[in-house]
Amino acid sequence: xxxxxxxxxxxxxxxxxxxxxxxxxxxxxxxxxxxxxxxxxxxxxxxxxxxxxxxxxxxxxxxxxxxxxxxxxxxxxxxxxxxxxxxxxxxxxxxxxxxxxxxxxxxxxxxxxxxxxxxxxxxxxxxxxxxxxxxxxxxxxxxxxxxxxxxxxxxxxxxxxxxxxxxxxxxxxxxxxxxxxxxxxxxxxxxxxxxxxxxxxxxxxxxxxxxxxxxxxxxxxxxxxxxxxxxxxxxxxxxxxxxxxxxxxxxxxxxxxxxxxxxxxxxxxxxxxxxxxxxxxxxxxxxxxxxxxxxxxxxxxxxxxxxxxxxxxxxxxxxxxxxxxxxxxxxxxxxxxxxxxxxxxxxxxxxxxxxxxxxxxxxxxxxxxxxxxxxxxxxxxxxxxxxxxxxxxxxxxxxxxxxxxxxxxxxxxxxxxxxxxxxxxxxxxxxxxxxxxxxxxxxxxxxxxxxxxxxxxxxxxxxxxxxxxxxxxxxxxxxxxx
Numbered sequence: 373x374x375x376x377x378x379x380x381x382x383x384x385x386x387x388x389x390x391x392x393x394x395x396x397x398x399x400x401x402x403x404x405x406x407x408x409x410x411x412x413x414x415x416x417x418x419x420x421x422x423x424x425x426x427x428x429x430x431x432x433x434x435x436x437x438x439x440x441x442x443x444x445x446x447x448x449x450x451x452x453x454x455x456x457x458x459x460x461x462x463x464x465x466x467x468x469x470x471x472x473x474x475x476x477x478x479x480x481x482x483x484x485x486x487x488x489x490x491x492x493x494x495x496x497x498x499x500x501x502x503x504x505x506x507x508x509x510x511x512x513x514x515x516x517x518x519x520x521x522x523x524x525x526x527x528x529x530x531x532x533x534x535x536x537x538x539x540x541x542x543x544x545x546x547x548x549x550x551x552x553x554x555x556x557x558x559x560x561x562x563x564x565x566x567x568x569x570x571x572x573x574x575x576x577x578x579x580x581x582x583x584x585x586x587x588x589x590x591x592x593x594x595x596x597x598x599x600x601x602x603x604x605x606x607x608x609x610x611x612x613x614x615x616x617x618x619x620x621x622x623x624x625x626x627x628x629x630x631x632x633x634x635x636x637x638x639x640x641x642x643x644x645x646x647x648x649x650x651x652x653x654x655x656x657x658x659x660x661x662x663x664x665x666x667x668x669x670x671x672x673x674x675x676x677x678x679x680x681x682x683x684x685x686x687x688x689x690x691x692x693x694x695x696x697x698x699x700x701x702x703x704x705x706x707x708x709x710x711x712x713x714x715x716x717x718x719x720x721x722x723x724x725x726x727x728x729x730x731x732x733x734x735x736x737x738x739x740x741x742x743x744x745x746x747x748x749x750x751x752x753x754x755x756x757x758x759x760x761x762x763x764x765x766x767x768x769x770x771x772x773x774x775x776x777x778x779x780x781x782x783x784x785x786x787x788x789x790x791x792x793x794x795x796x797x798x799x800x801x802x803x804x805x806x807x808x809x810x811x812x813x814x815x816x817x818x819x820x821x822x823x824x825x826x827x828x829x830x831x832x833x834x835x836x837x838x839x840x841x842x843x844x845x846x847x848x849x850x851x852x853x854x
Contacts, residue, residue: 472529475789481582482559483791488525490784490791491532492517493558495548495573496565497540498761501661501687504718505710508769509565509588510535511761515753515770516777526781527789534558535760538566540661540685545569546576553580559791560585562780563773567591567605567710568631568660574598581793583800585783586776589710589736591636592826599800601776601816603831605633605708608734609640609681610852611831612706615732616679617648617853619704625654625677627668627692629684634658637683637708647853653677658688669695679704684711690722697727706732706833714834715739715768715843725838732846735832737775738812739843740767746811750774775812782808803827814849 472488473480482491494513497506514533521530534556536548545566552558553576561577564570565588577584577597586601589608603611609626616624626641628634638655645652653675656668665688672680673696680696680703682689689711696703706712712733713719720728738747750771754762761770786799800818807817818827833847 471789472525472527473789473791474528476791478792480559480791480793481553481580482557488529489532490529491534491556491558493534493536493549493552493556493561494564495536495538495545495552495561496761498537500539500541501685502540502566504716504764504766505686505713505769506537506540506565507761507763507765508716508767509563509761509765509773511754511757511759511765512770512773512775513563513777514759514761515757516774516781518757518759519753520781526785527787538569540566540569542566542569542572546572549573549576553582558582560780560796562586563588563776565710567636568629568633571632583793583796585780586773588772589708591632592823594822594825596797596821596825599818599825599827601779601827602709602736602772602813603734603829604826605636605683605710606640606643607829607852608708608736608831609637609683610644611734611833611847611850612681612708612732613641613644613648613650613679614850614853615706615833615847616704617650618847619679621650621679621704623651623653623676623678624681625652625656625672625675625679626681627656627658627665627672627684628682629660629688630657631660633683633711637681641681644852658684661685663687663691665691666695668692669699669701673699673701677703679706682707682711686711686713686719687722689719690728693719693723693727693731697724704730704732706734708734709736709772709831713766713768714836715741715771716766717841718766718768720836720838728836729838731836733834733836733843735834735845735849736813737768737772739834739845740771741842742812744811747771750812771812775810779808779810779813779816782810800827 473483473485476483496510497503517531517533534552536552538545538548560583562585564584567590570587570590574595578595582597584598589602589605591604592600613624624641624645626637628637634657641652654672654677656671658665658668669692682692682705689707693705714733714735720731738744754767754770783800787795801820801824804817804819807815809815814828814830816827818824830849830851832845832849834843835846836843
């Protein structure tokens with residue numbers, strides 16, 4: 373177990389004892405995610421409490437010393453040697469925890485060893501067509517940063533999150549990334565969203581050597597600085613097509629934006645339709661940010677498709693669902709997680725209820741109303757959170773970035789105080805042998821390039837029920853059929 377998880381497990385256990393002292397039903401188990409919400413206060417009252425504890429401990433010292441002396445008579449030198457070793461180990465761990473970047477040589481961007489602060493960055497669409505998603509994505513990140521800081525940080529470091537609004541525009545995202553590298557001096561980017569815009573930032577990311585951890589659903593381009601912690605949109609599309617096949621579909625079509633987002637959908641259908649013996653009847657493009665989806669809708673209907681894979685923004689998907697319904701076209705429709713907003717109202721809330729009923733969305737992360745302990749922990753934090761991104765933010769996107777940055781903090785903990793980028797890459801690329809396990813997402817098991825920075829594989833499928841306004845998972849997290 374890592375130092376971070378040990379500390380957080382202890383804090384969670386202490387919180388349970390404080391809340392229900394003397395309850396025999398408490399098992400003292402550790403939560404799979406950080407659970408402390410307040411940092412321990414270092415005030416005079418705490419000192420007096422520790423003094424009382426010390427007095428209590430001294431009552432047992434004479435007995436312990438006597439037992440050790442007897443053991444020493446039988447095994448000379450063993451107790452003293454072991455005791456010295458344990459003391460040295462404790463001192464070494466205490467020194468690392470109290471000194472941020474203790475094993476980092478030289479200056480590293482975003483690492484303030486004097487003040488013990490690491491600066492992280494993210495760019496999100498807080499305004500514009502994807503604002504609901506961007507707000508939730510920011511909230512999940514900030515909430516996790518607040519939680520870790522309240523628990524005392526990691527190895528003596530606390531974290532600051534720099535963030536900028538890109539308005540879902542490519543040029544603005546590039547400007548944001550440059551600004552956060554050059555002015556905010558971010559050490560790494562976490563959970564940046566906007567698949568159509570993220571690749572445009574890669575030249576600046578590579579030039580600065582700044583890691584990008586968990587960008588939301590871009591294609592893998594085998595760049596040293598980029599680590600994908602969720603399945604790509606291509607893989608999610610392949611999972612959708614597998615689900616179509618399970619429902620007996622034999623003819624499939626795709627509608628995608630005229631950019632890399634659409635290319636991934638067309639790539640998915642080209643790969644996976646033959647695997648399942650399907651006929652591809654149409655592949656239609658829609659311009660980015662355009663509300664003109666009618667020609668693509670009519671072409672797909674005329675093609676005789678029984679199911680449709682879409683790679684559009686939420687507003688466009690809502691329009692497509694409405695127009696299919698108005699035309700009496702009763703086909704299965706599935707989109708990647710970002711396009712569908714599976715688990716929330718991002719897309720289905722923009723369509724008529726009758727049109728949205730039965731809509732399918734790929735899952736990169738567990739549904740936000742799941743009953744898993746980790747999801748319940750996140751849910752309690754989200755309910756109490758009132759920071760940036762909470763107003764208008766979608767819970768499903770909050771859970772996604774909360775999961776991504778939870779994995780990031782586990783990786784950070786494994787760096788053992790050496791925050792050089794060389795050590796970051798070496799540690800991240802060794803995850804194939806010891807994956808990071810966050811219960812809400814597939815195991816994060818990065819490897820070396822080429823191909824190794826697609827750190828997670830497998831996606832699920834959820835379906836929307838308009839009557840209950842809820843999503844349910846209809847296919848577990850699985851890799852595509854091959």
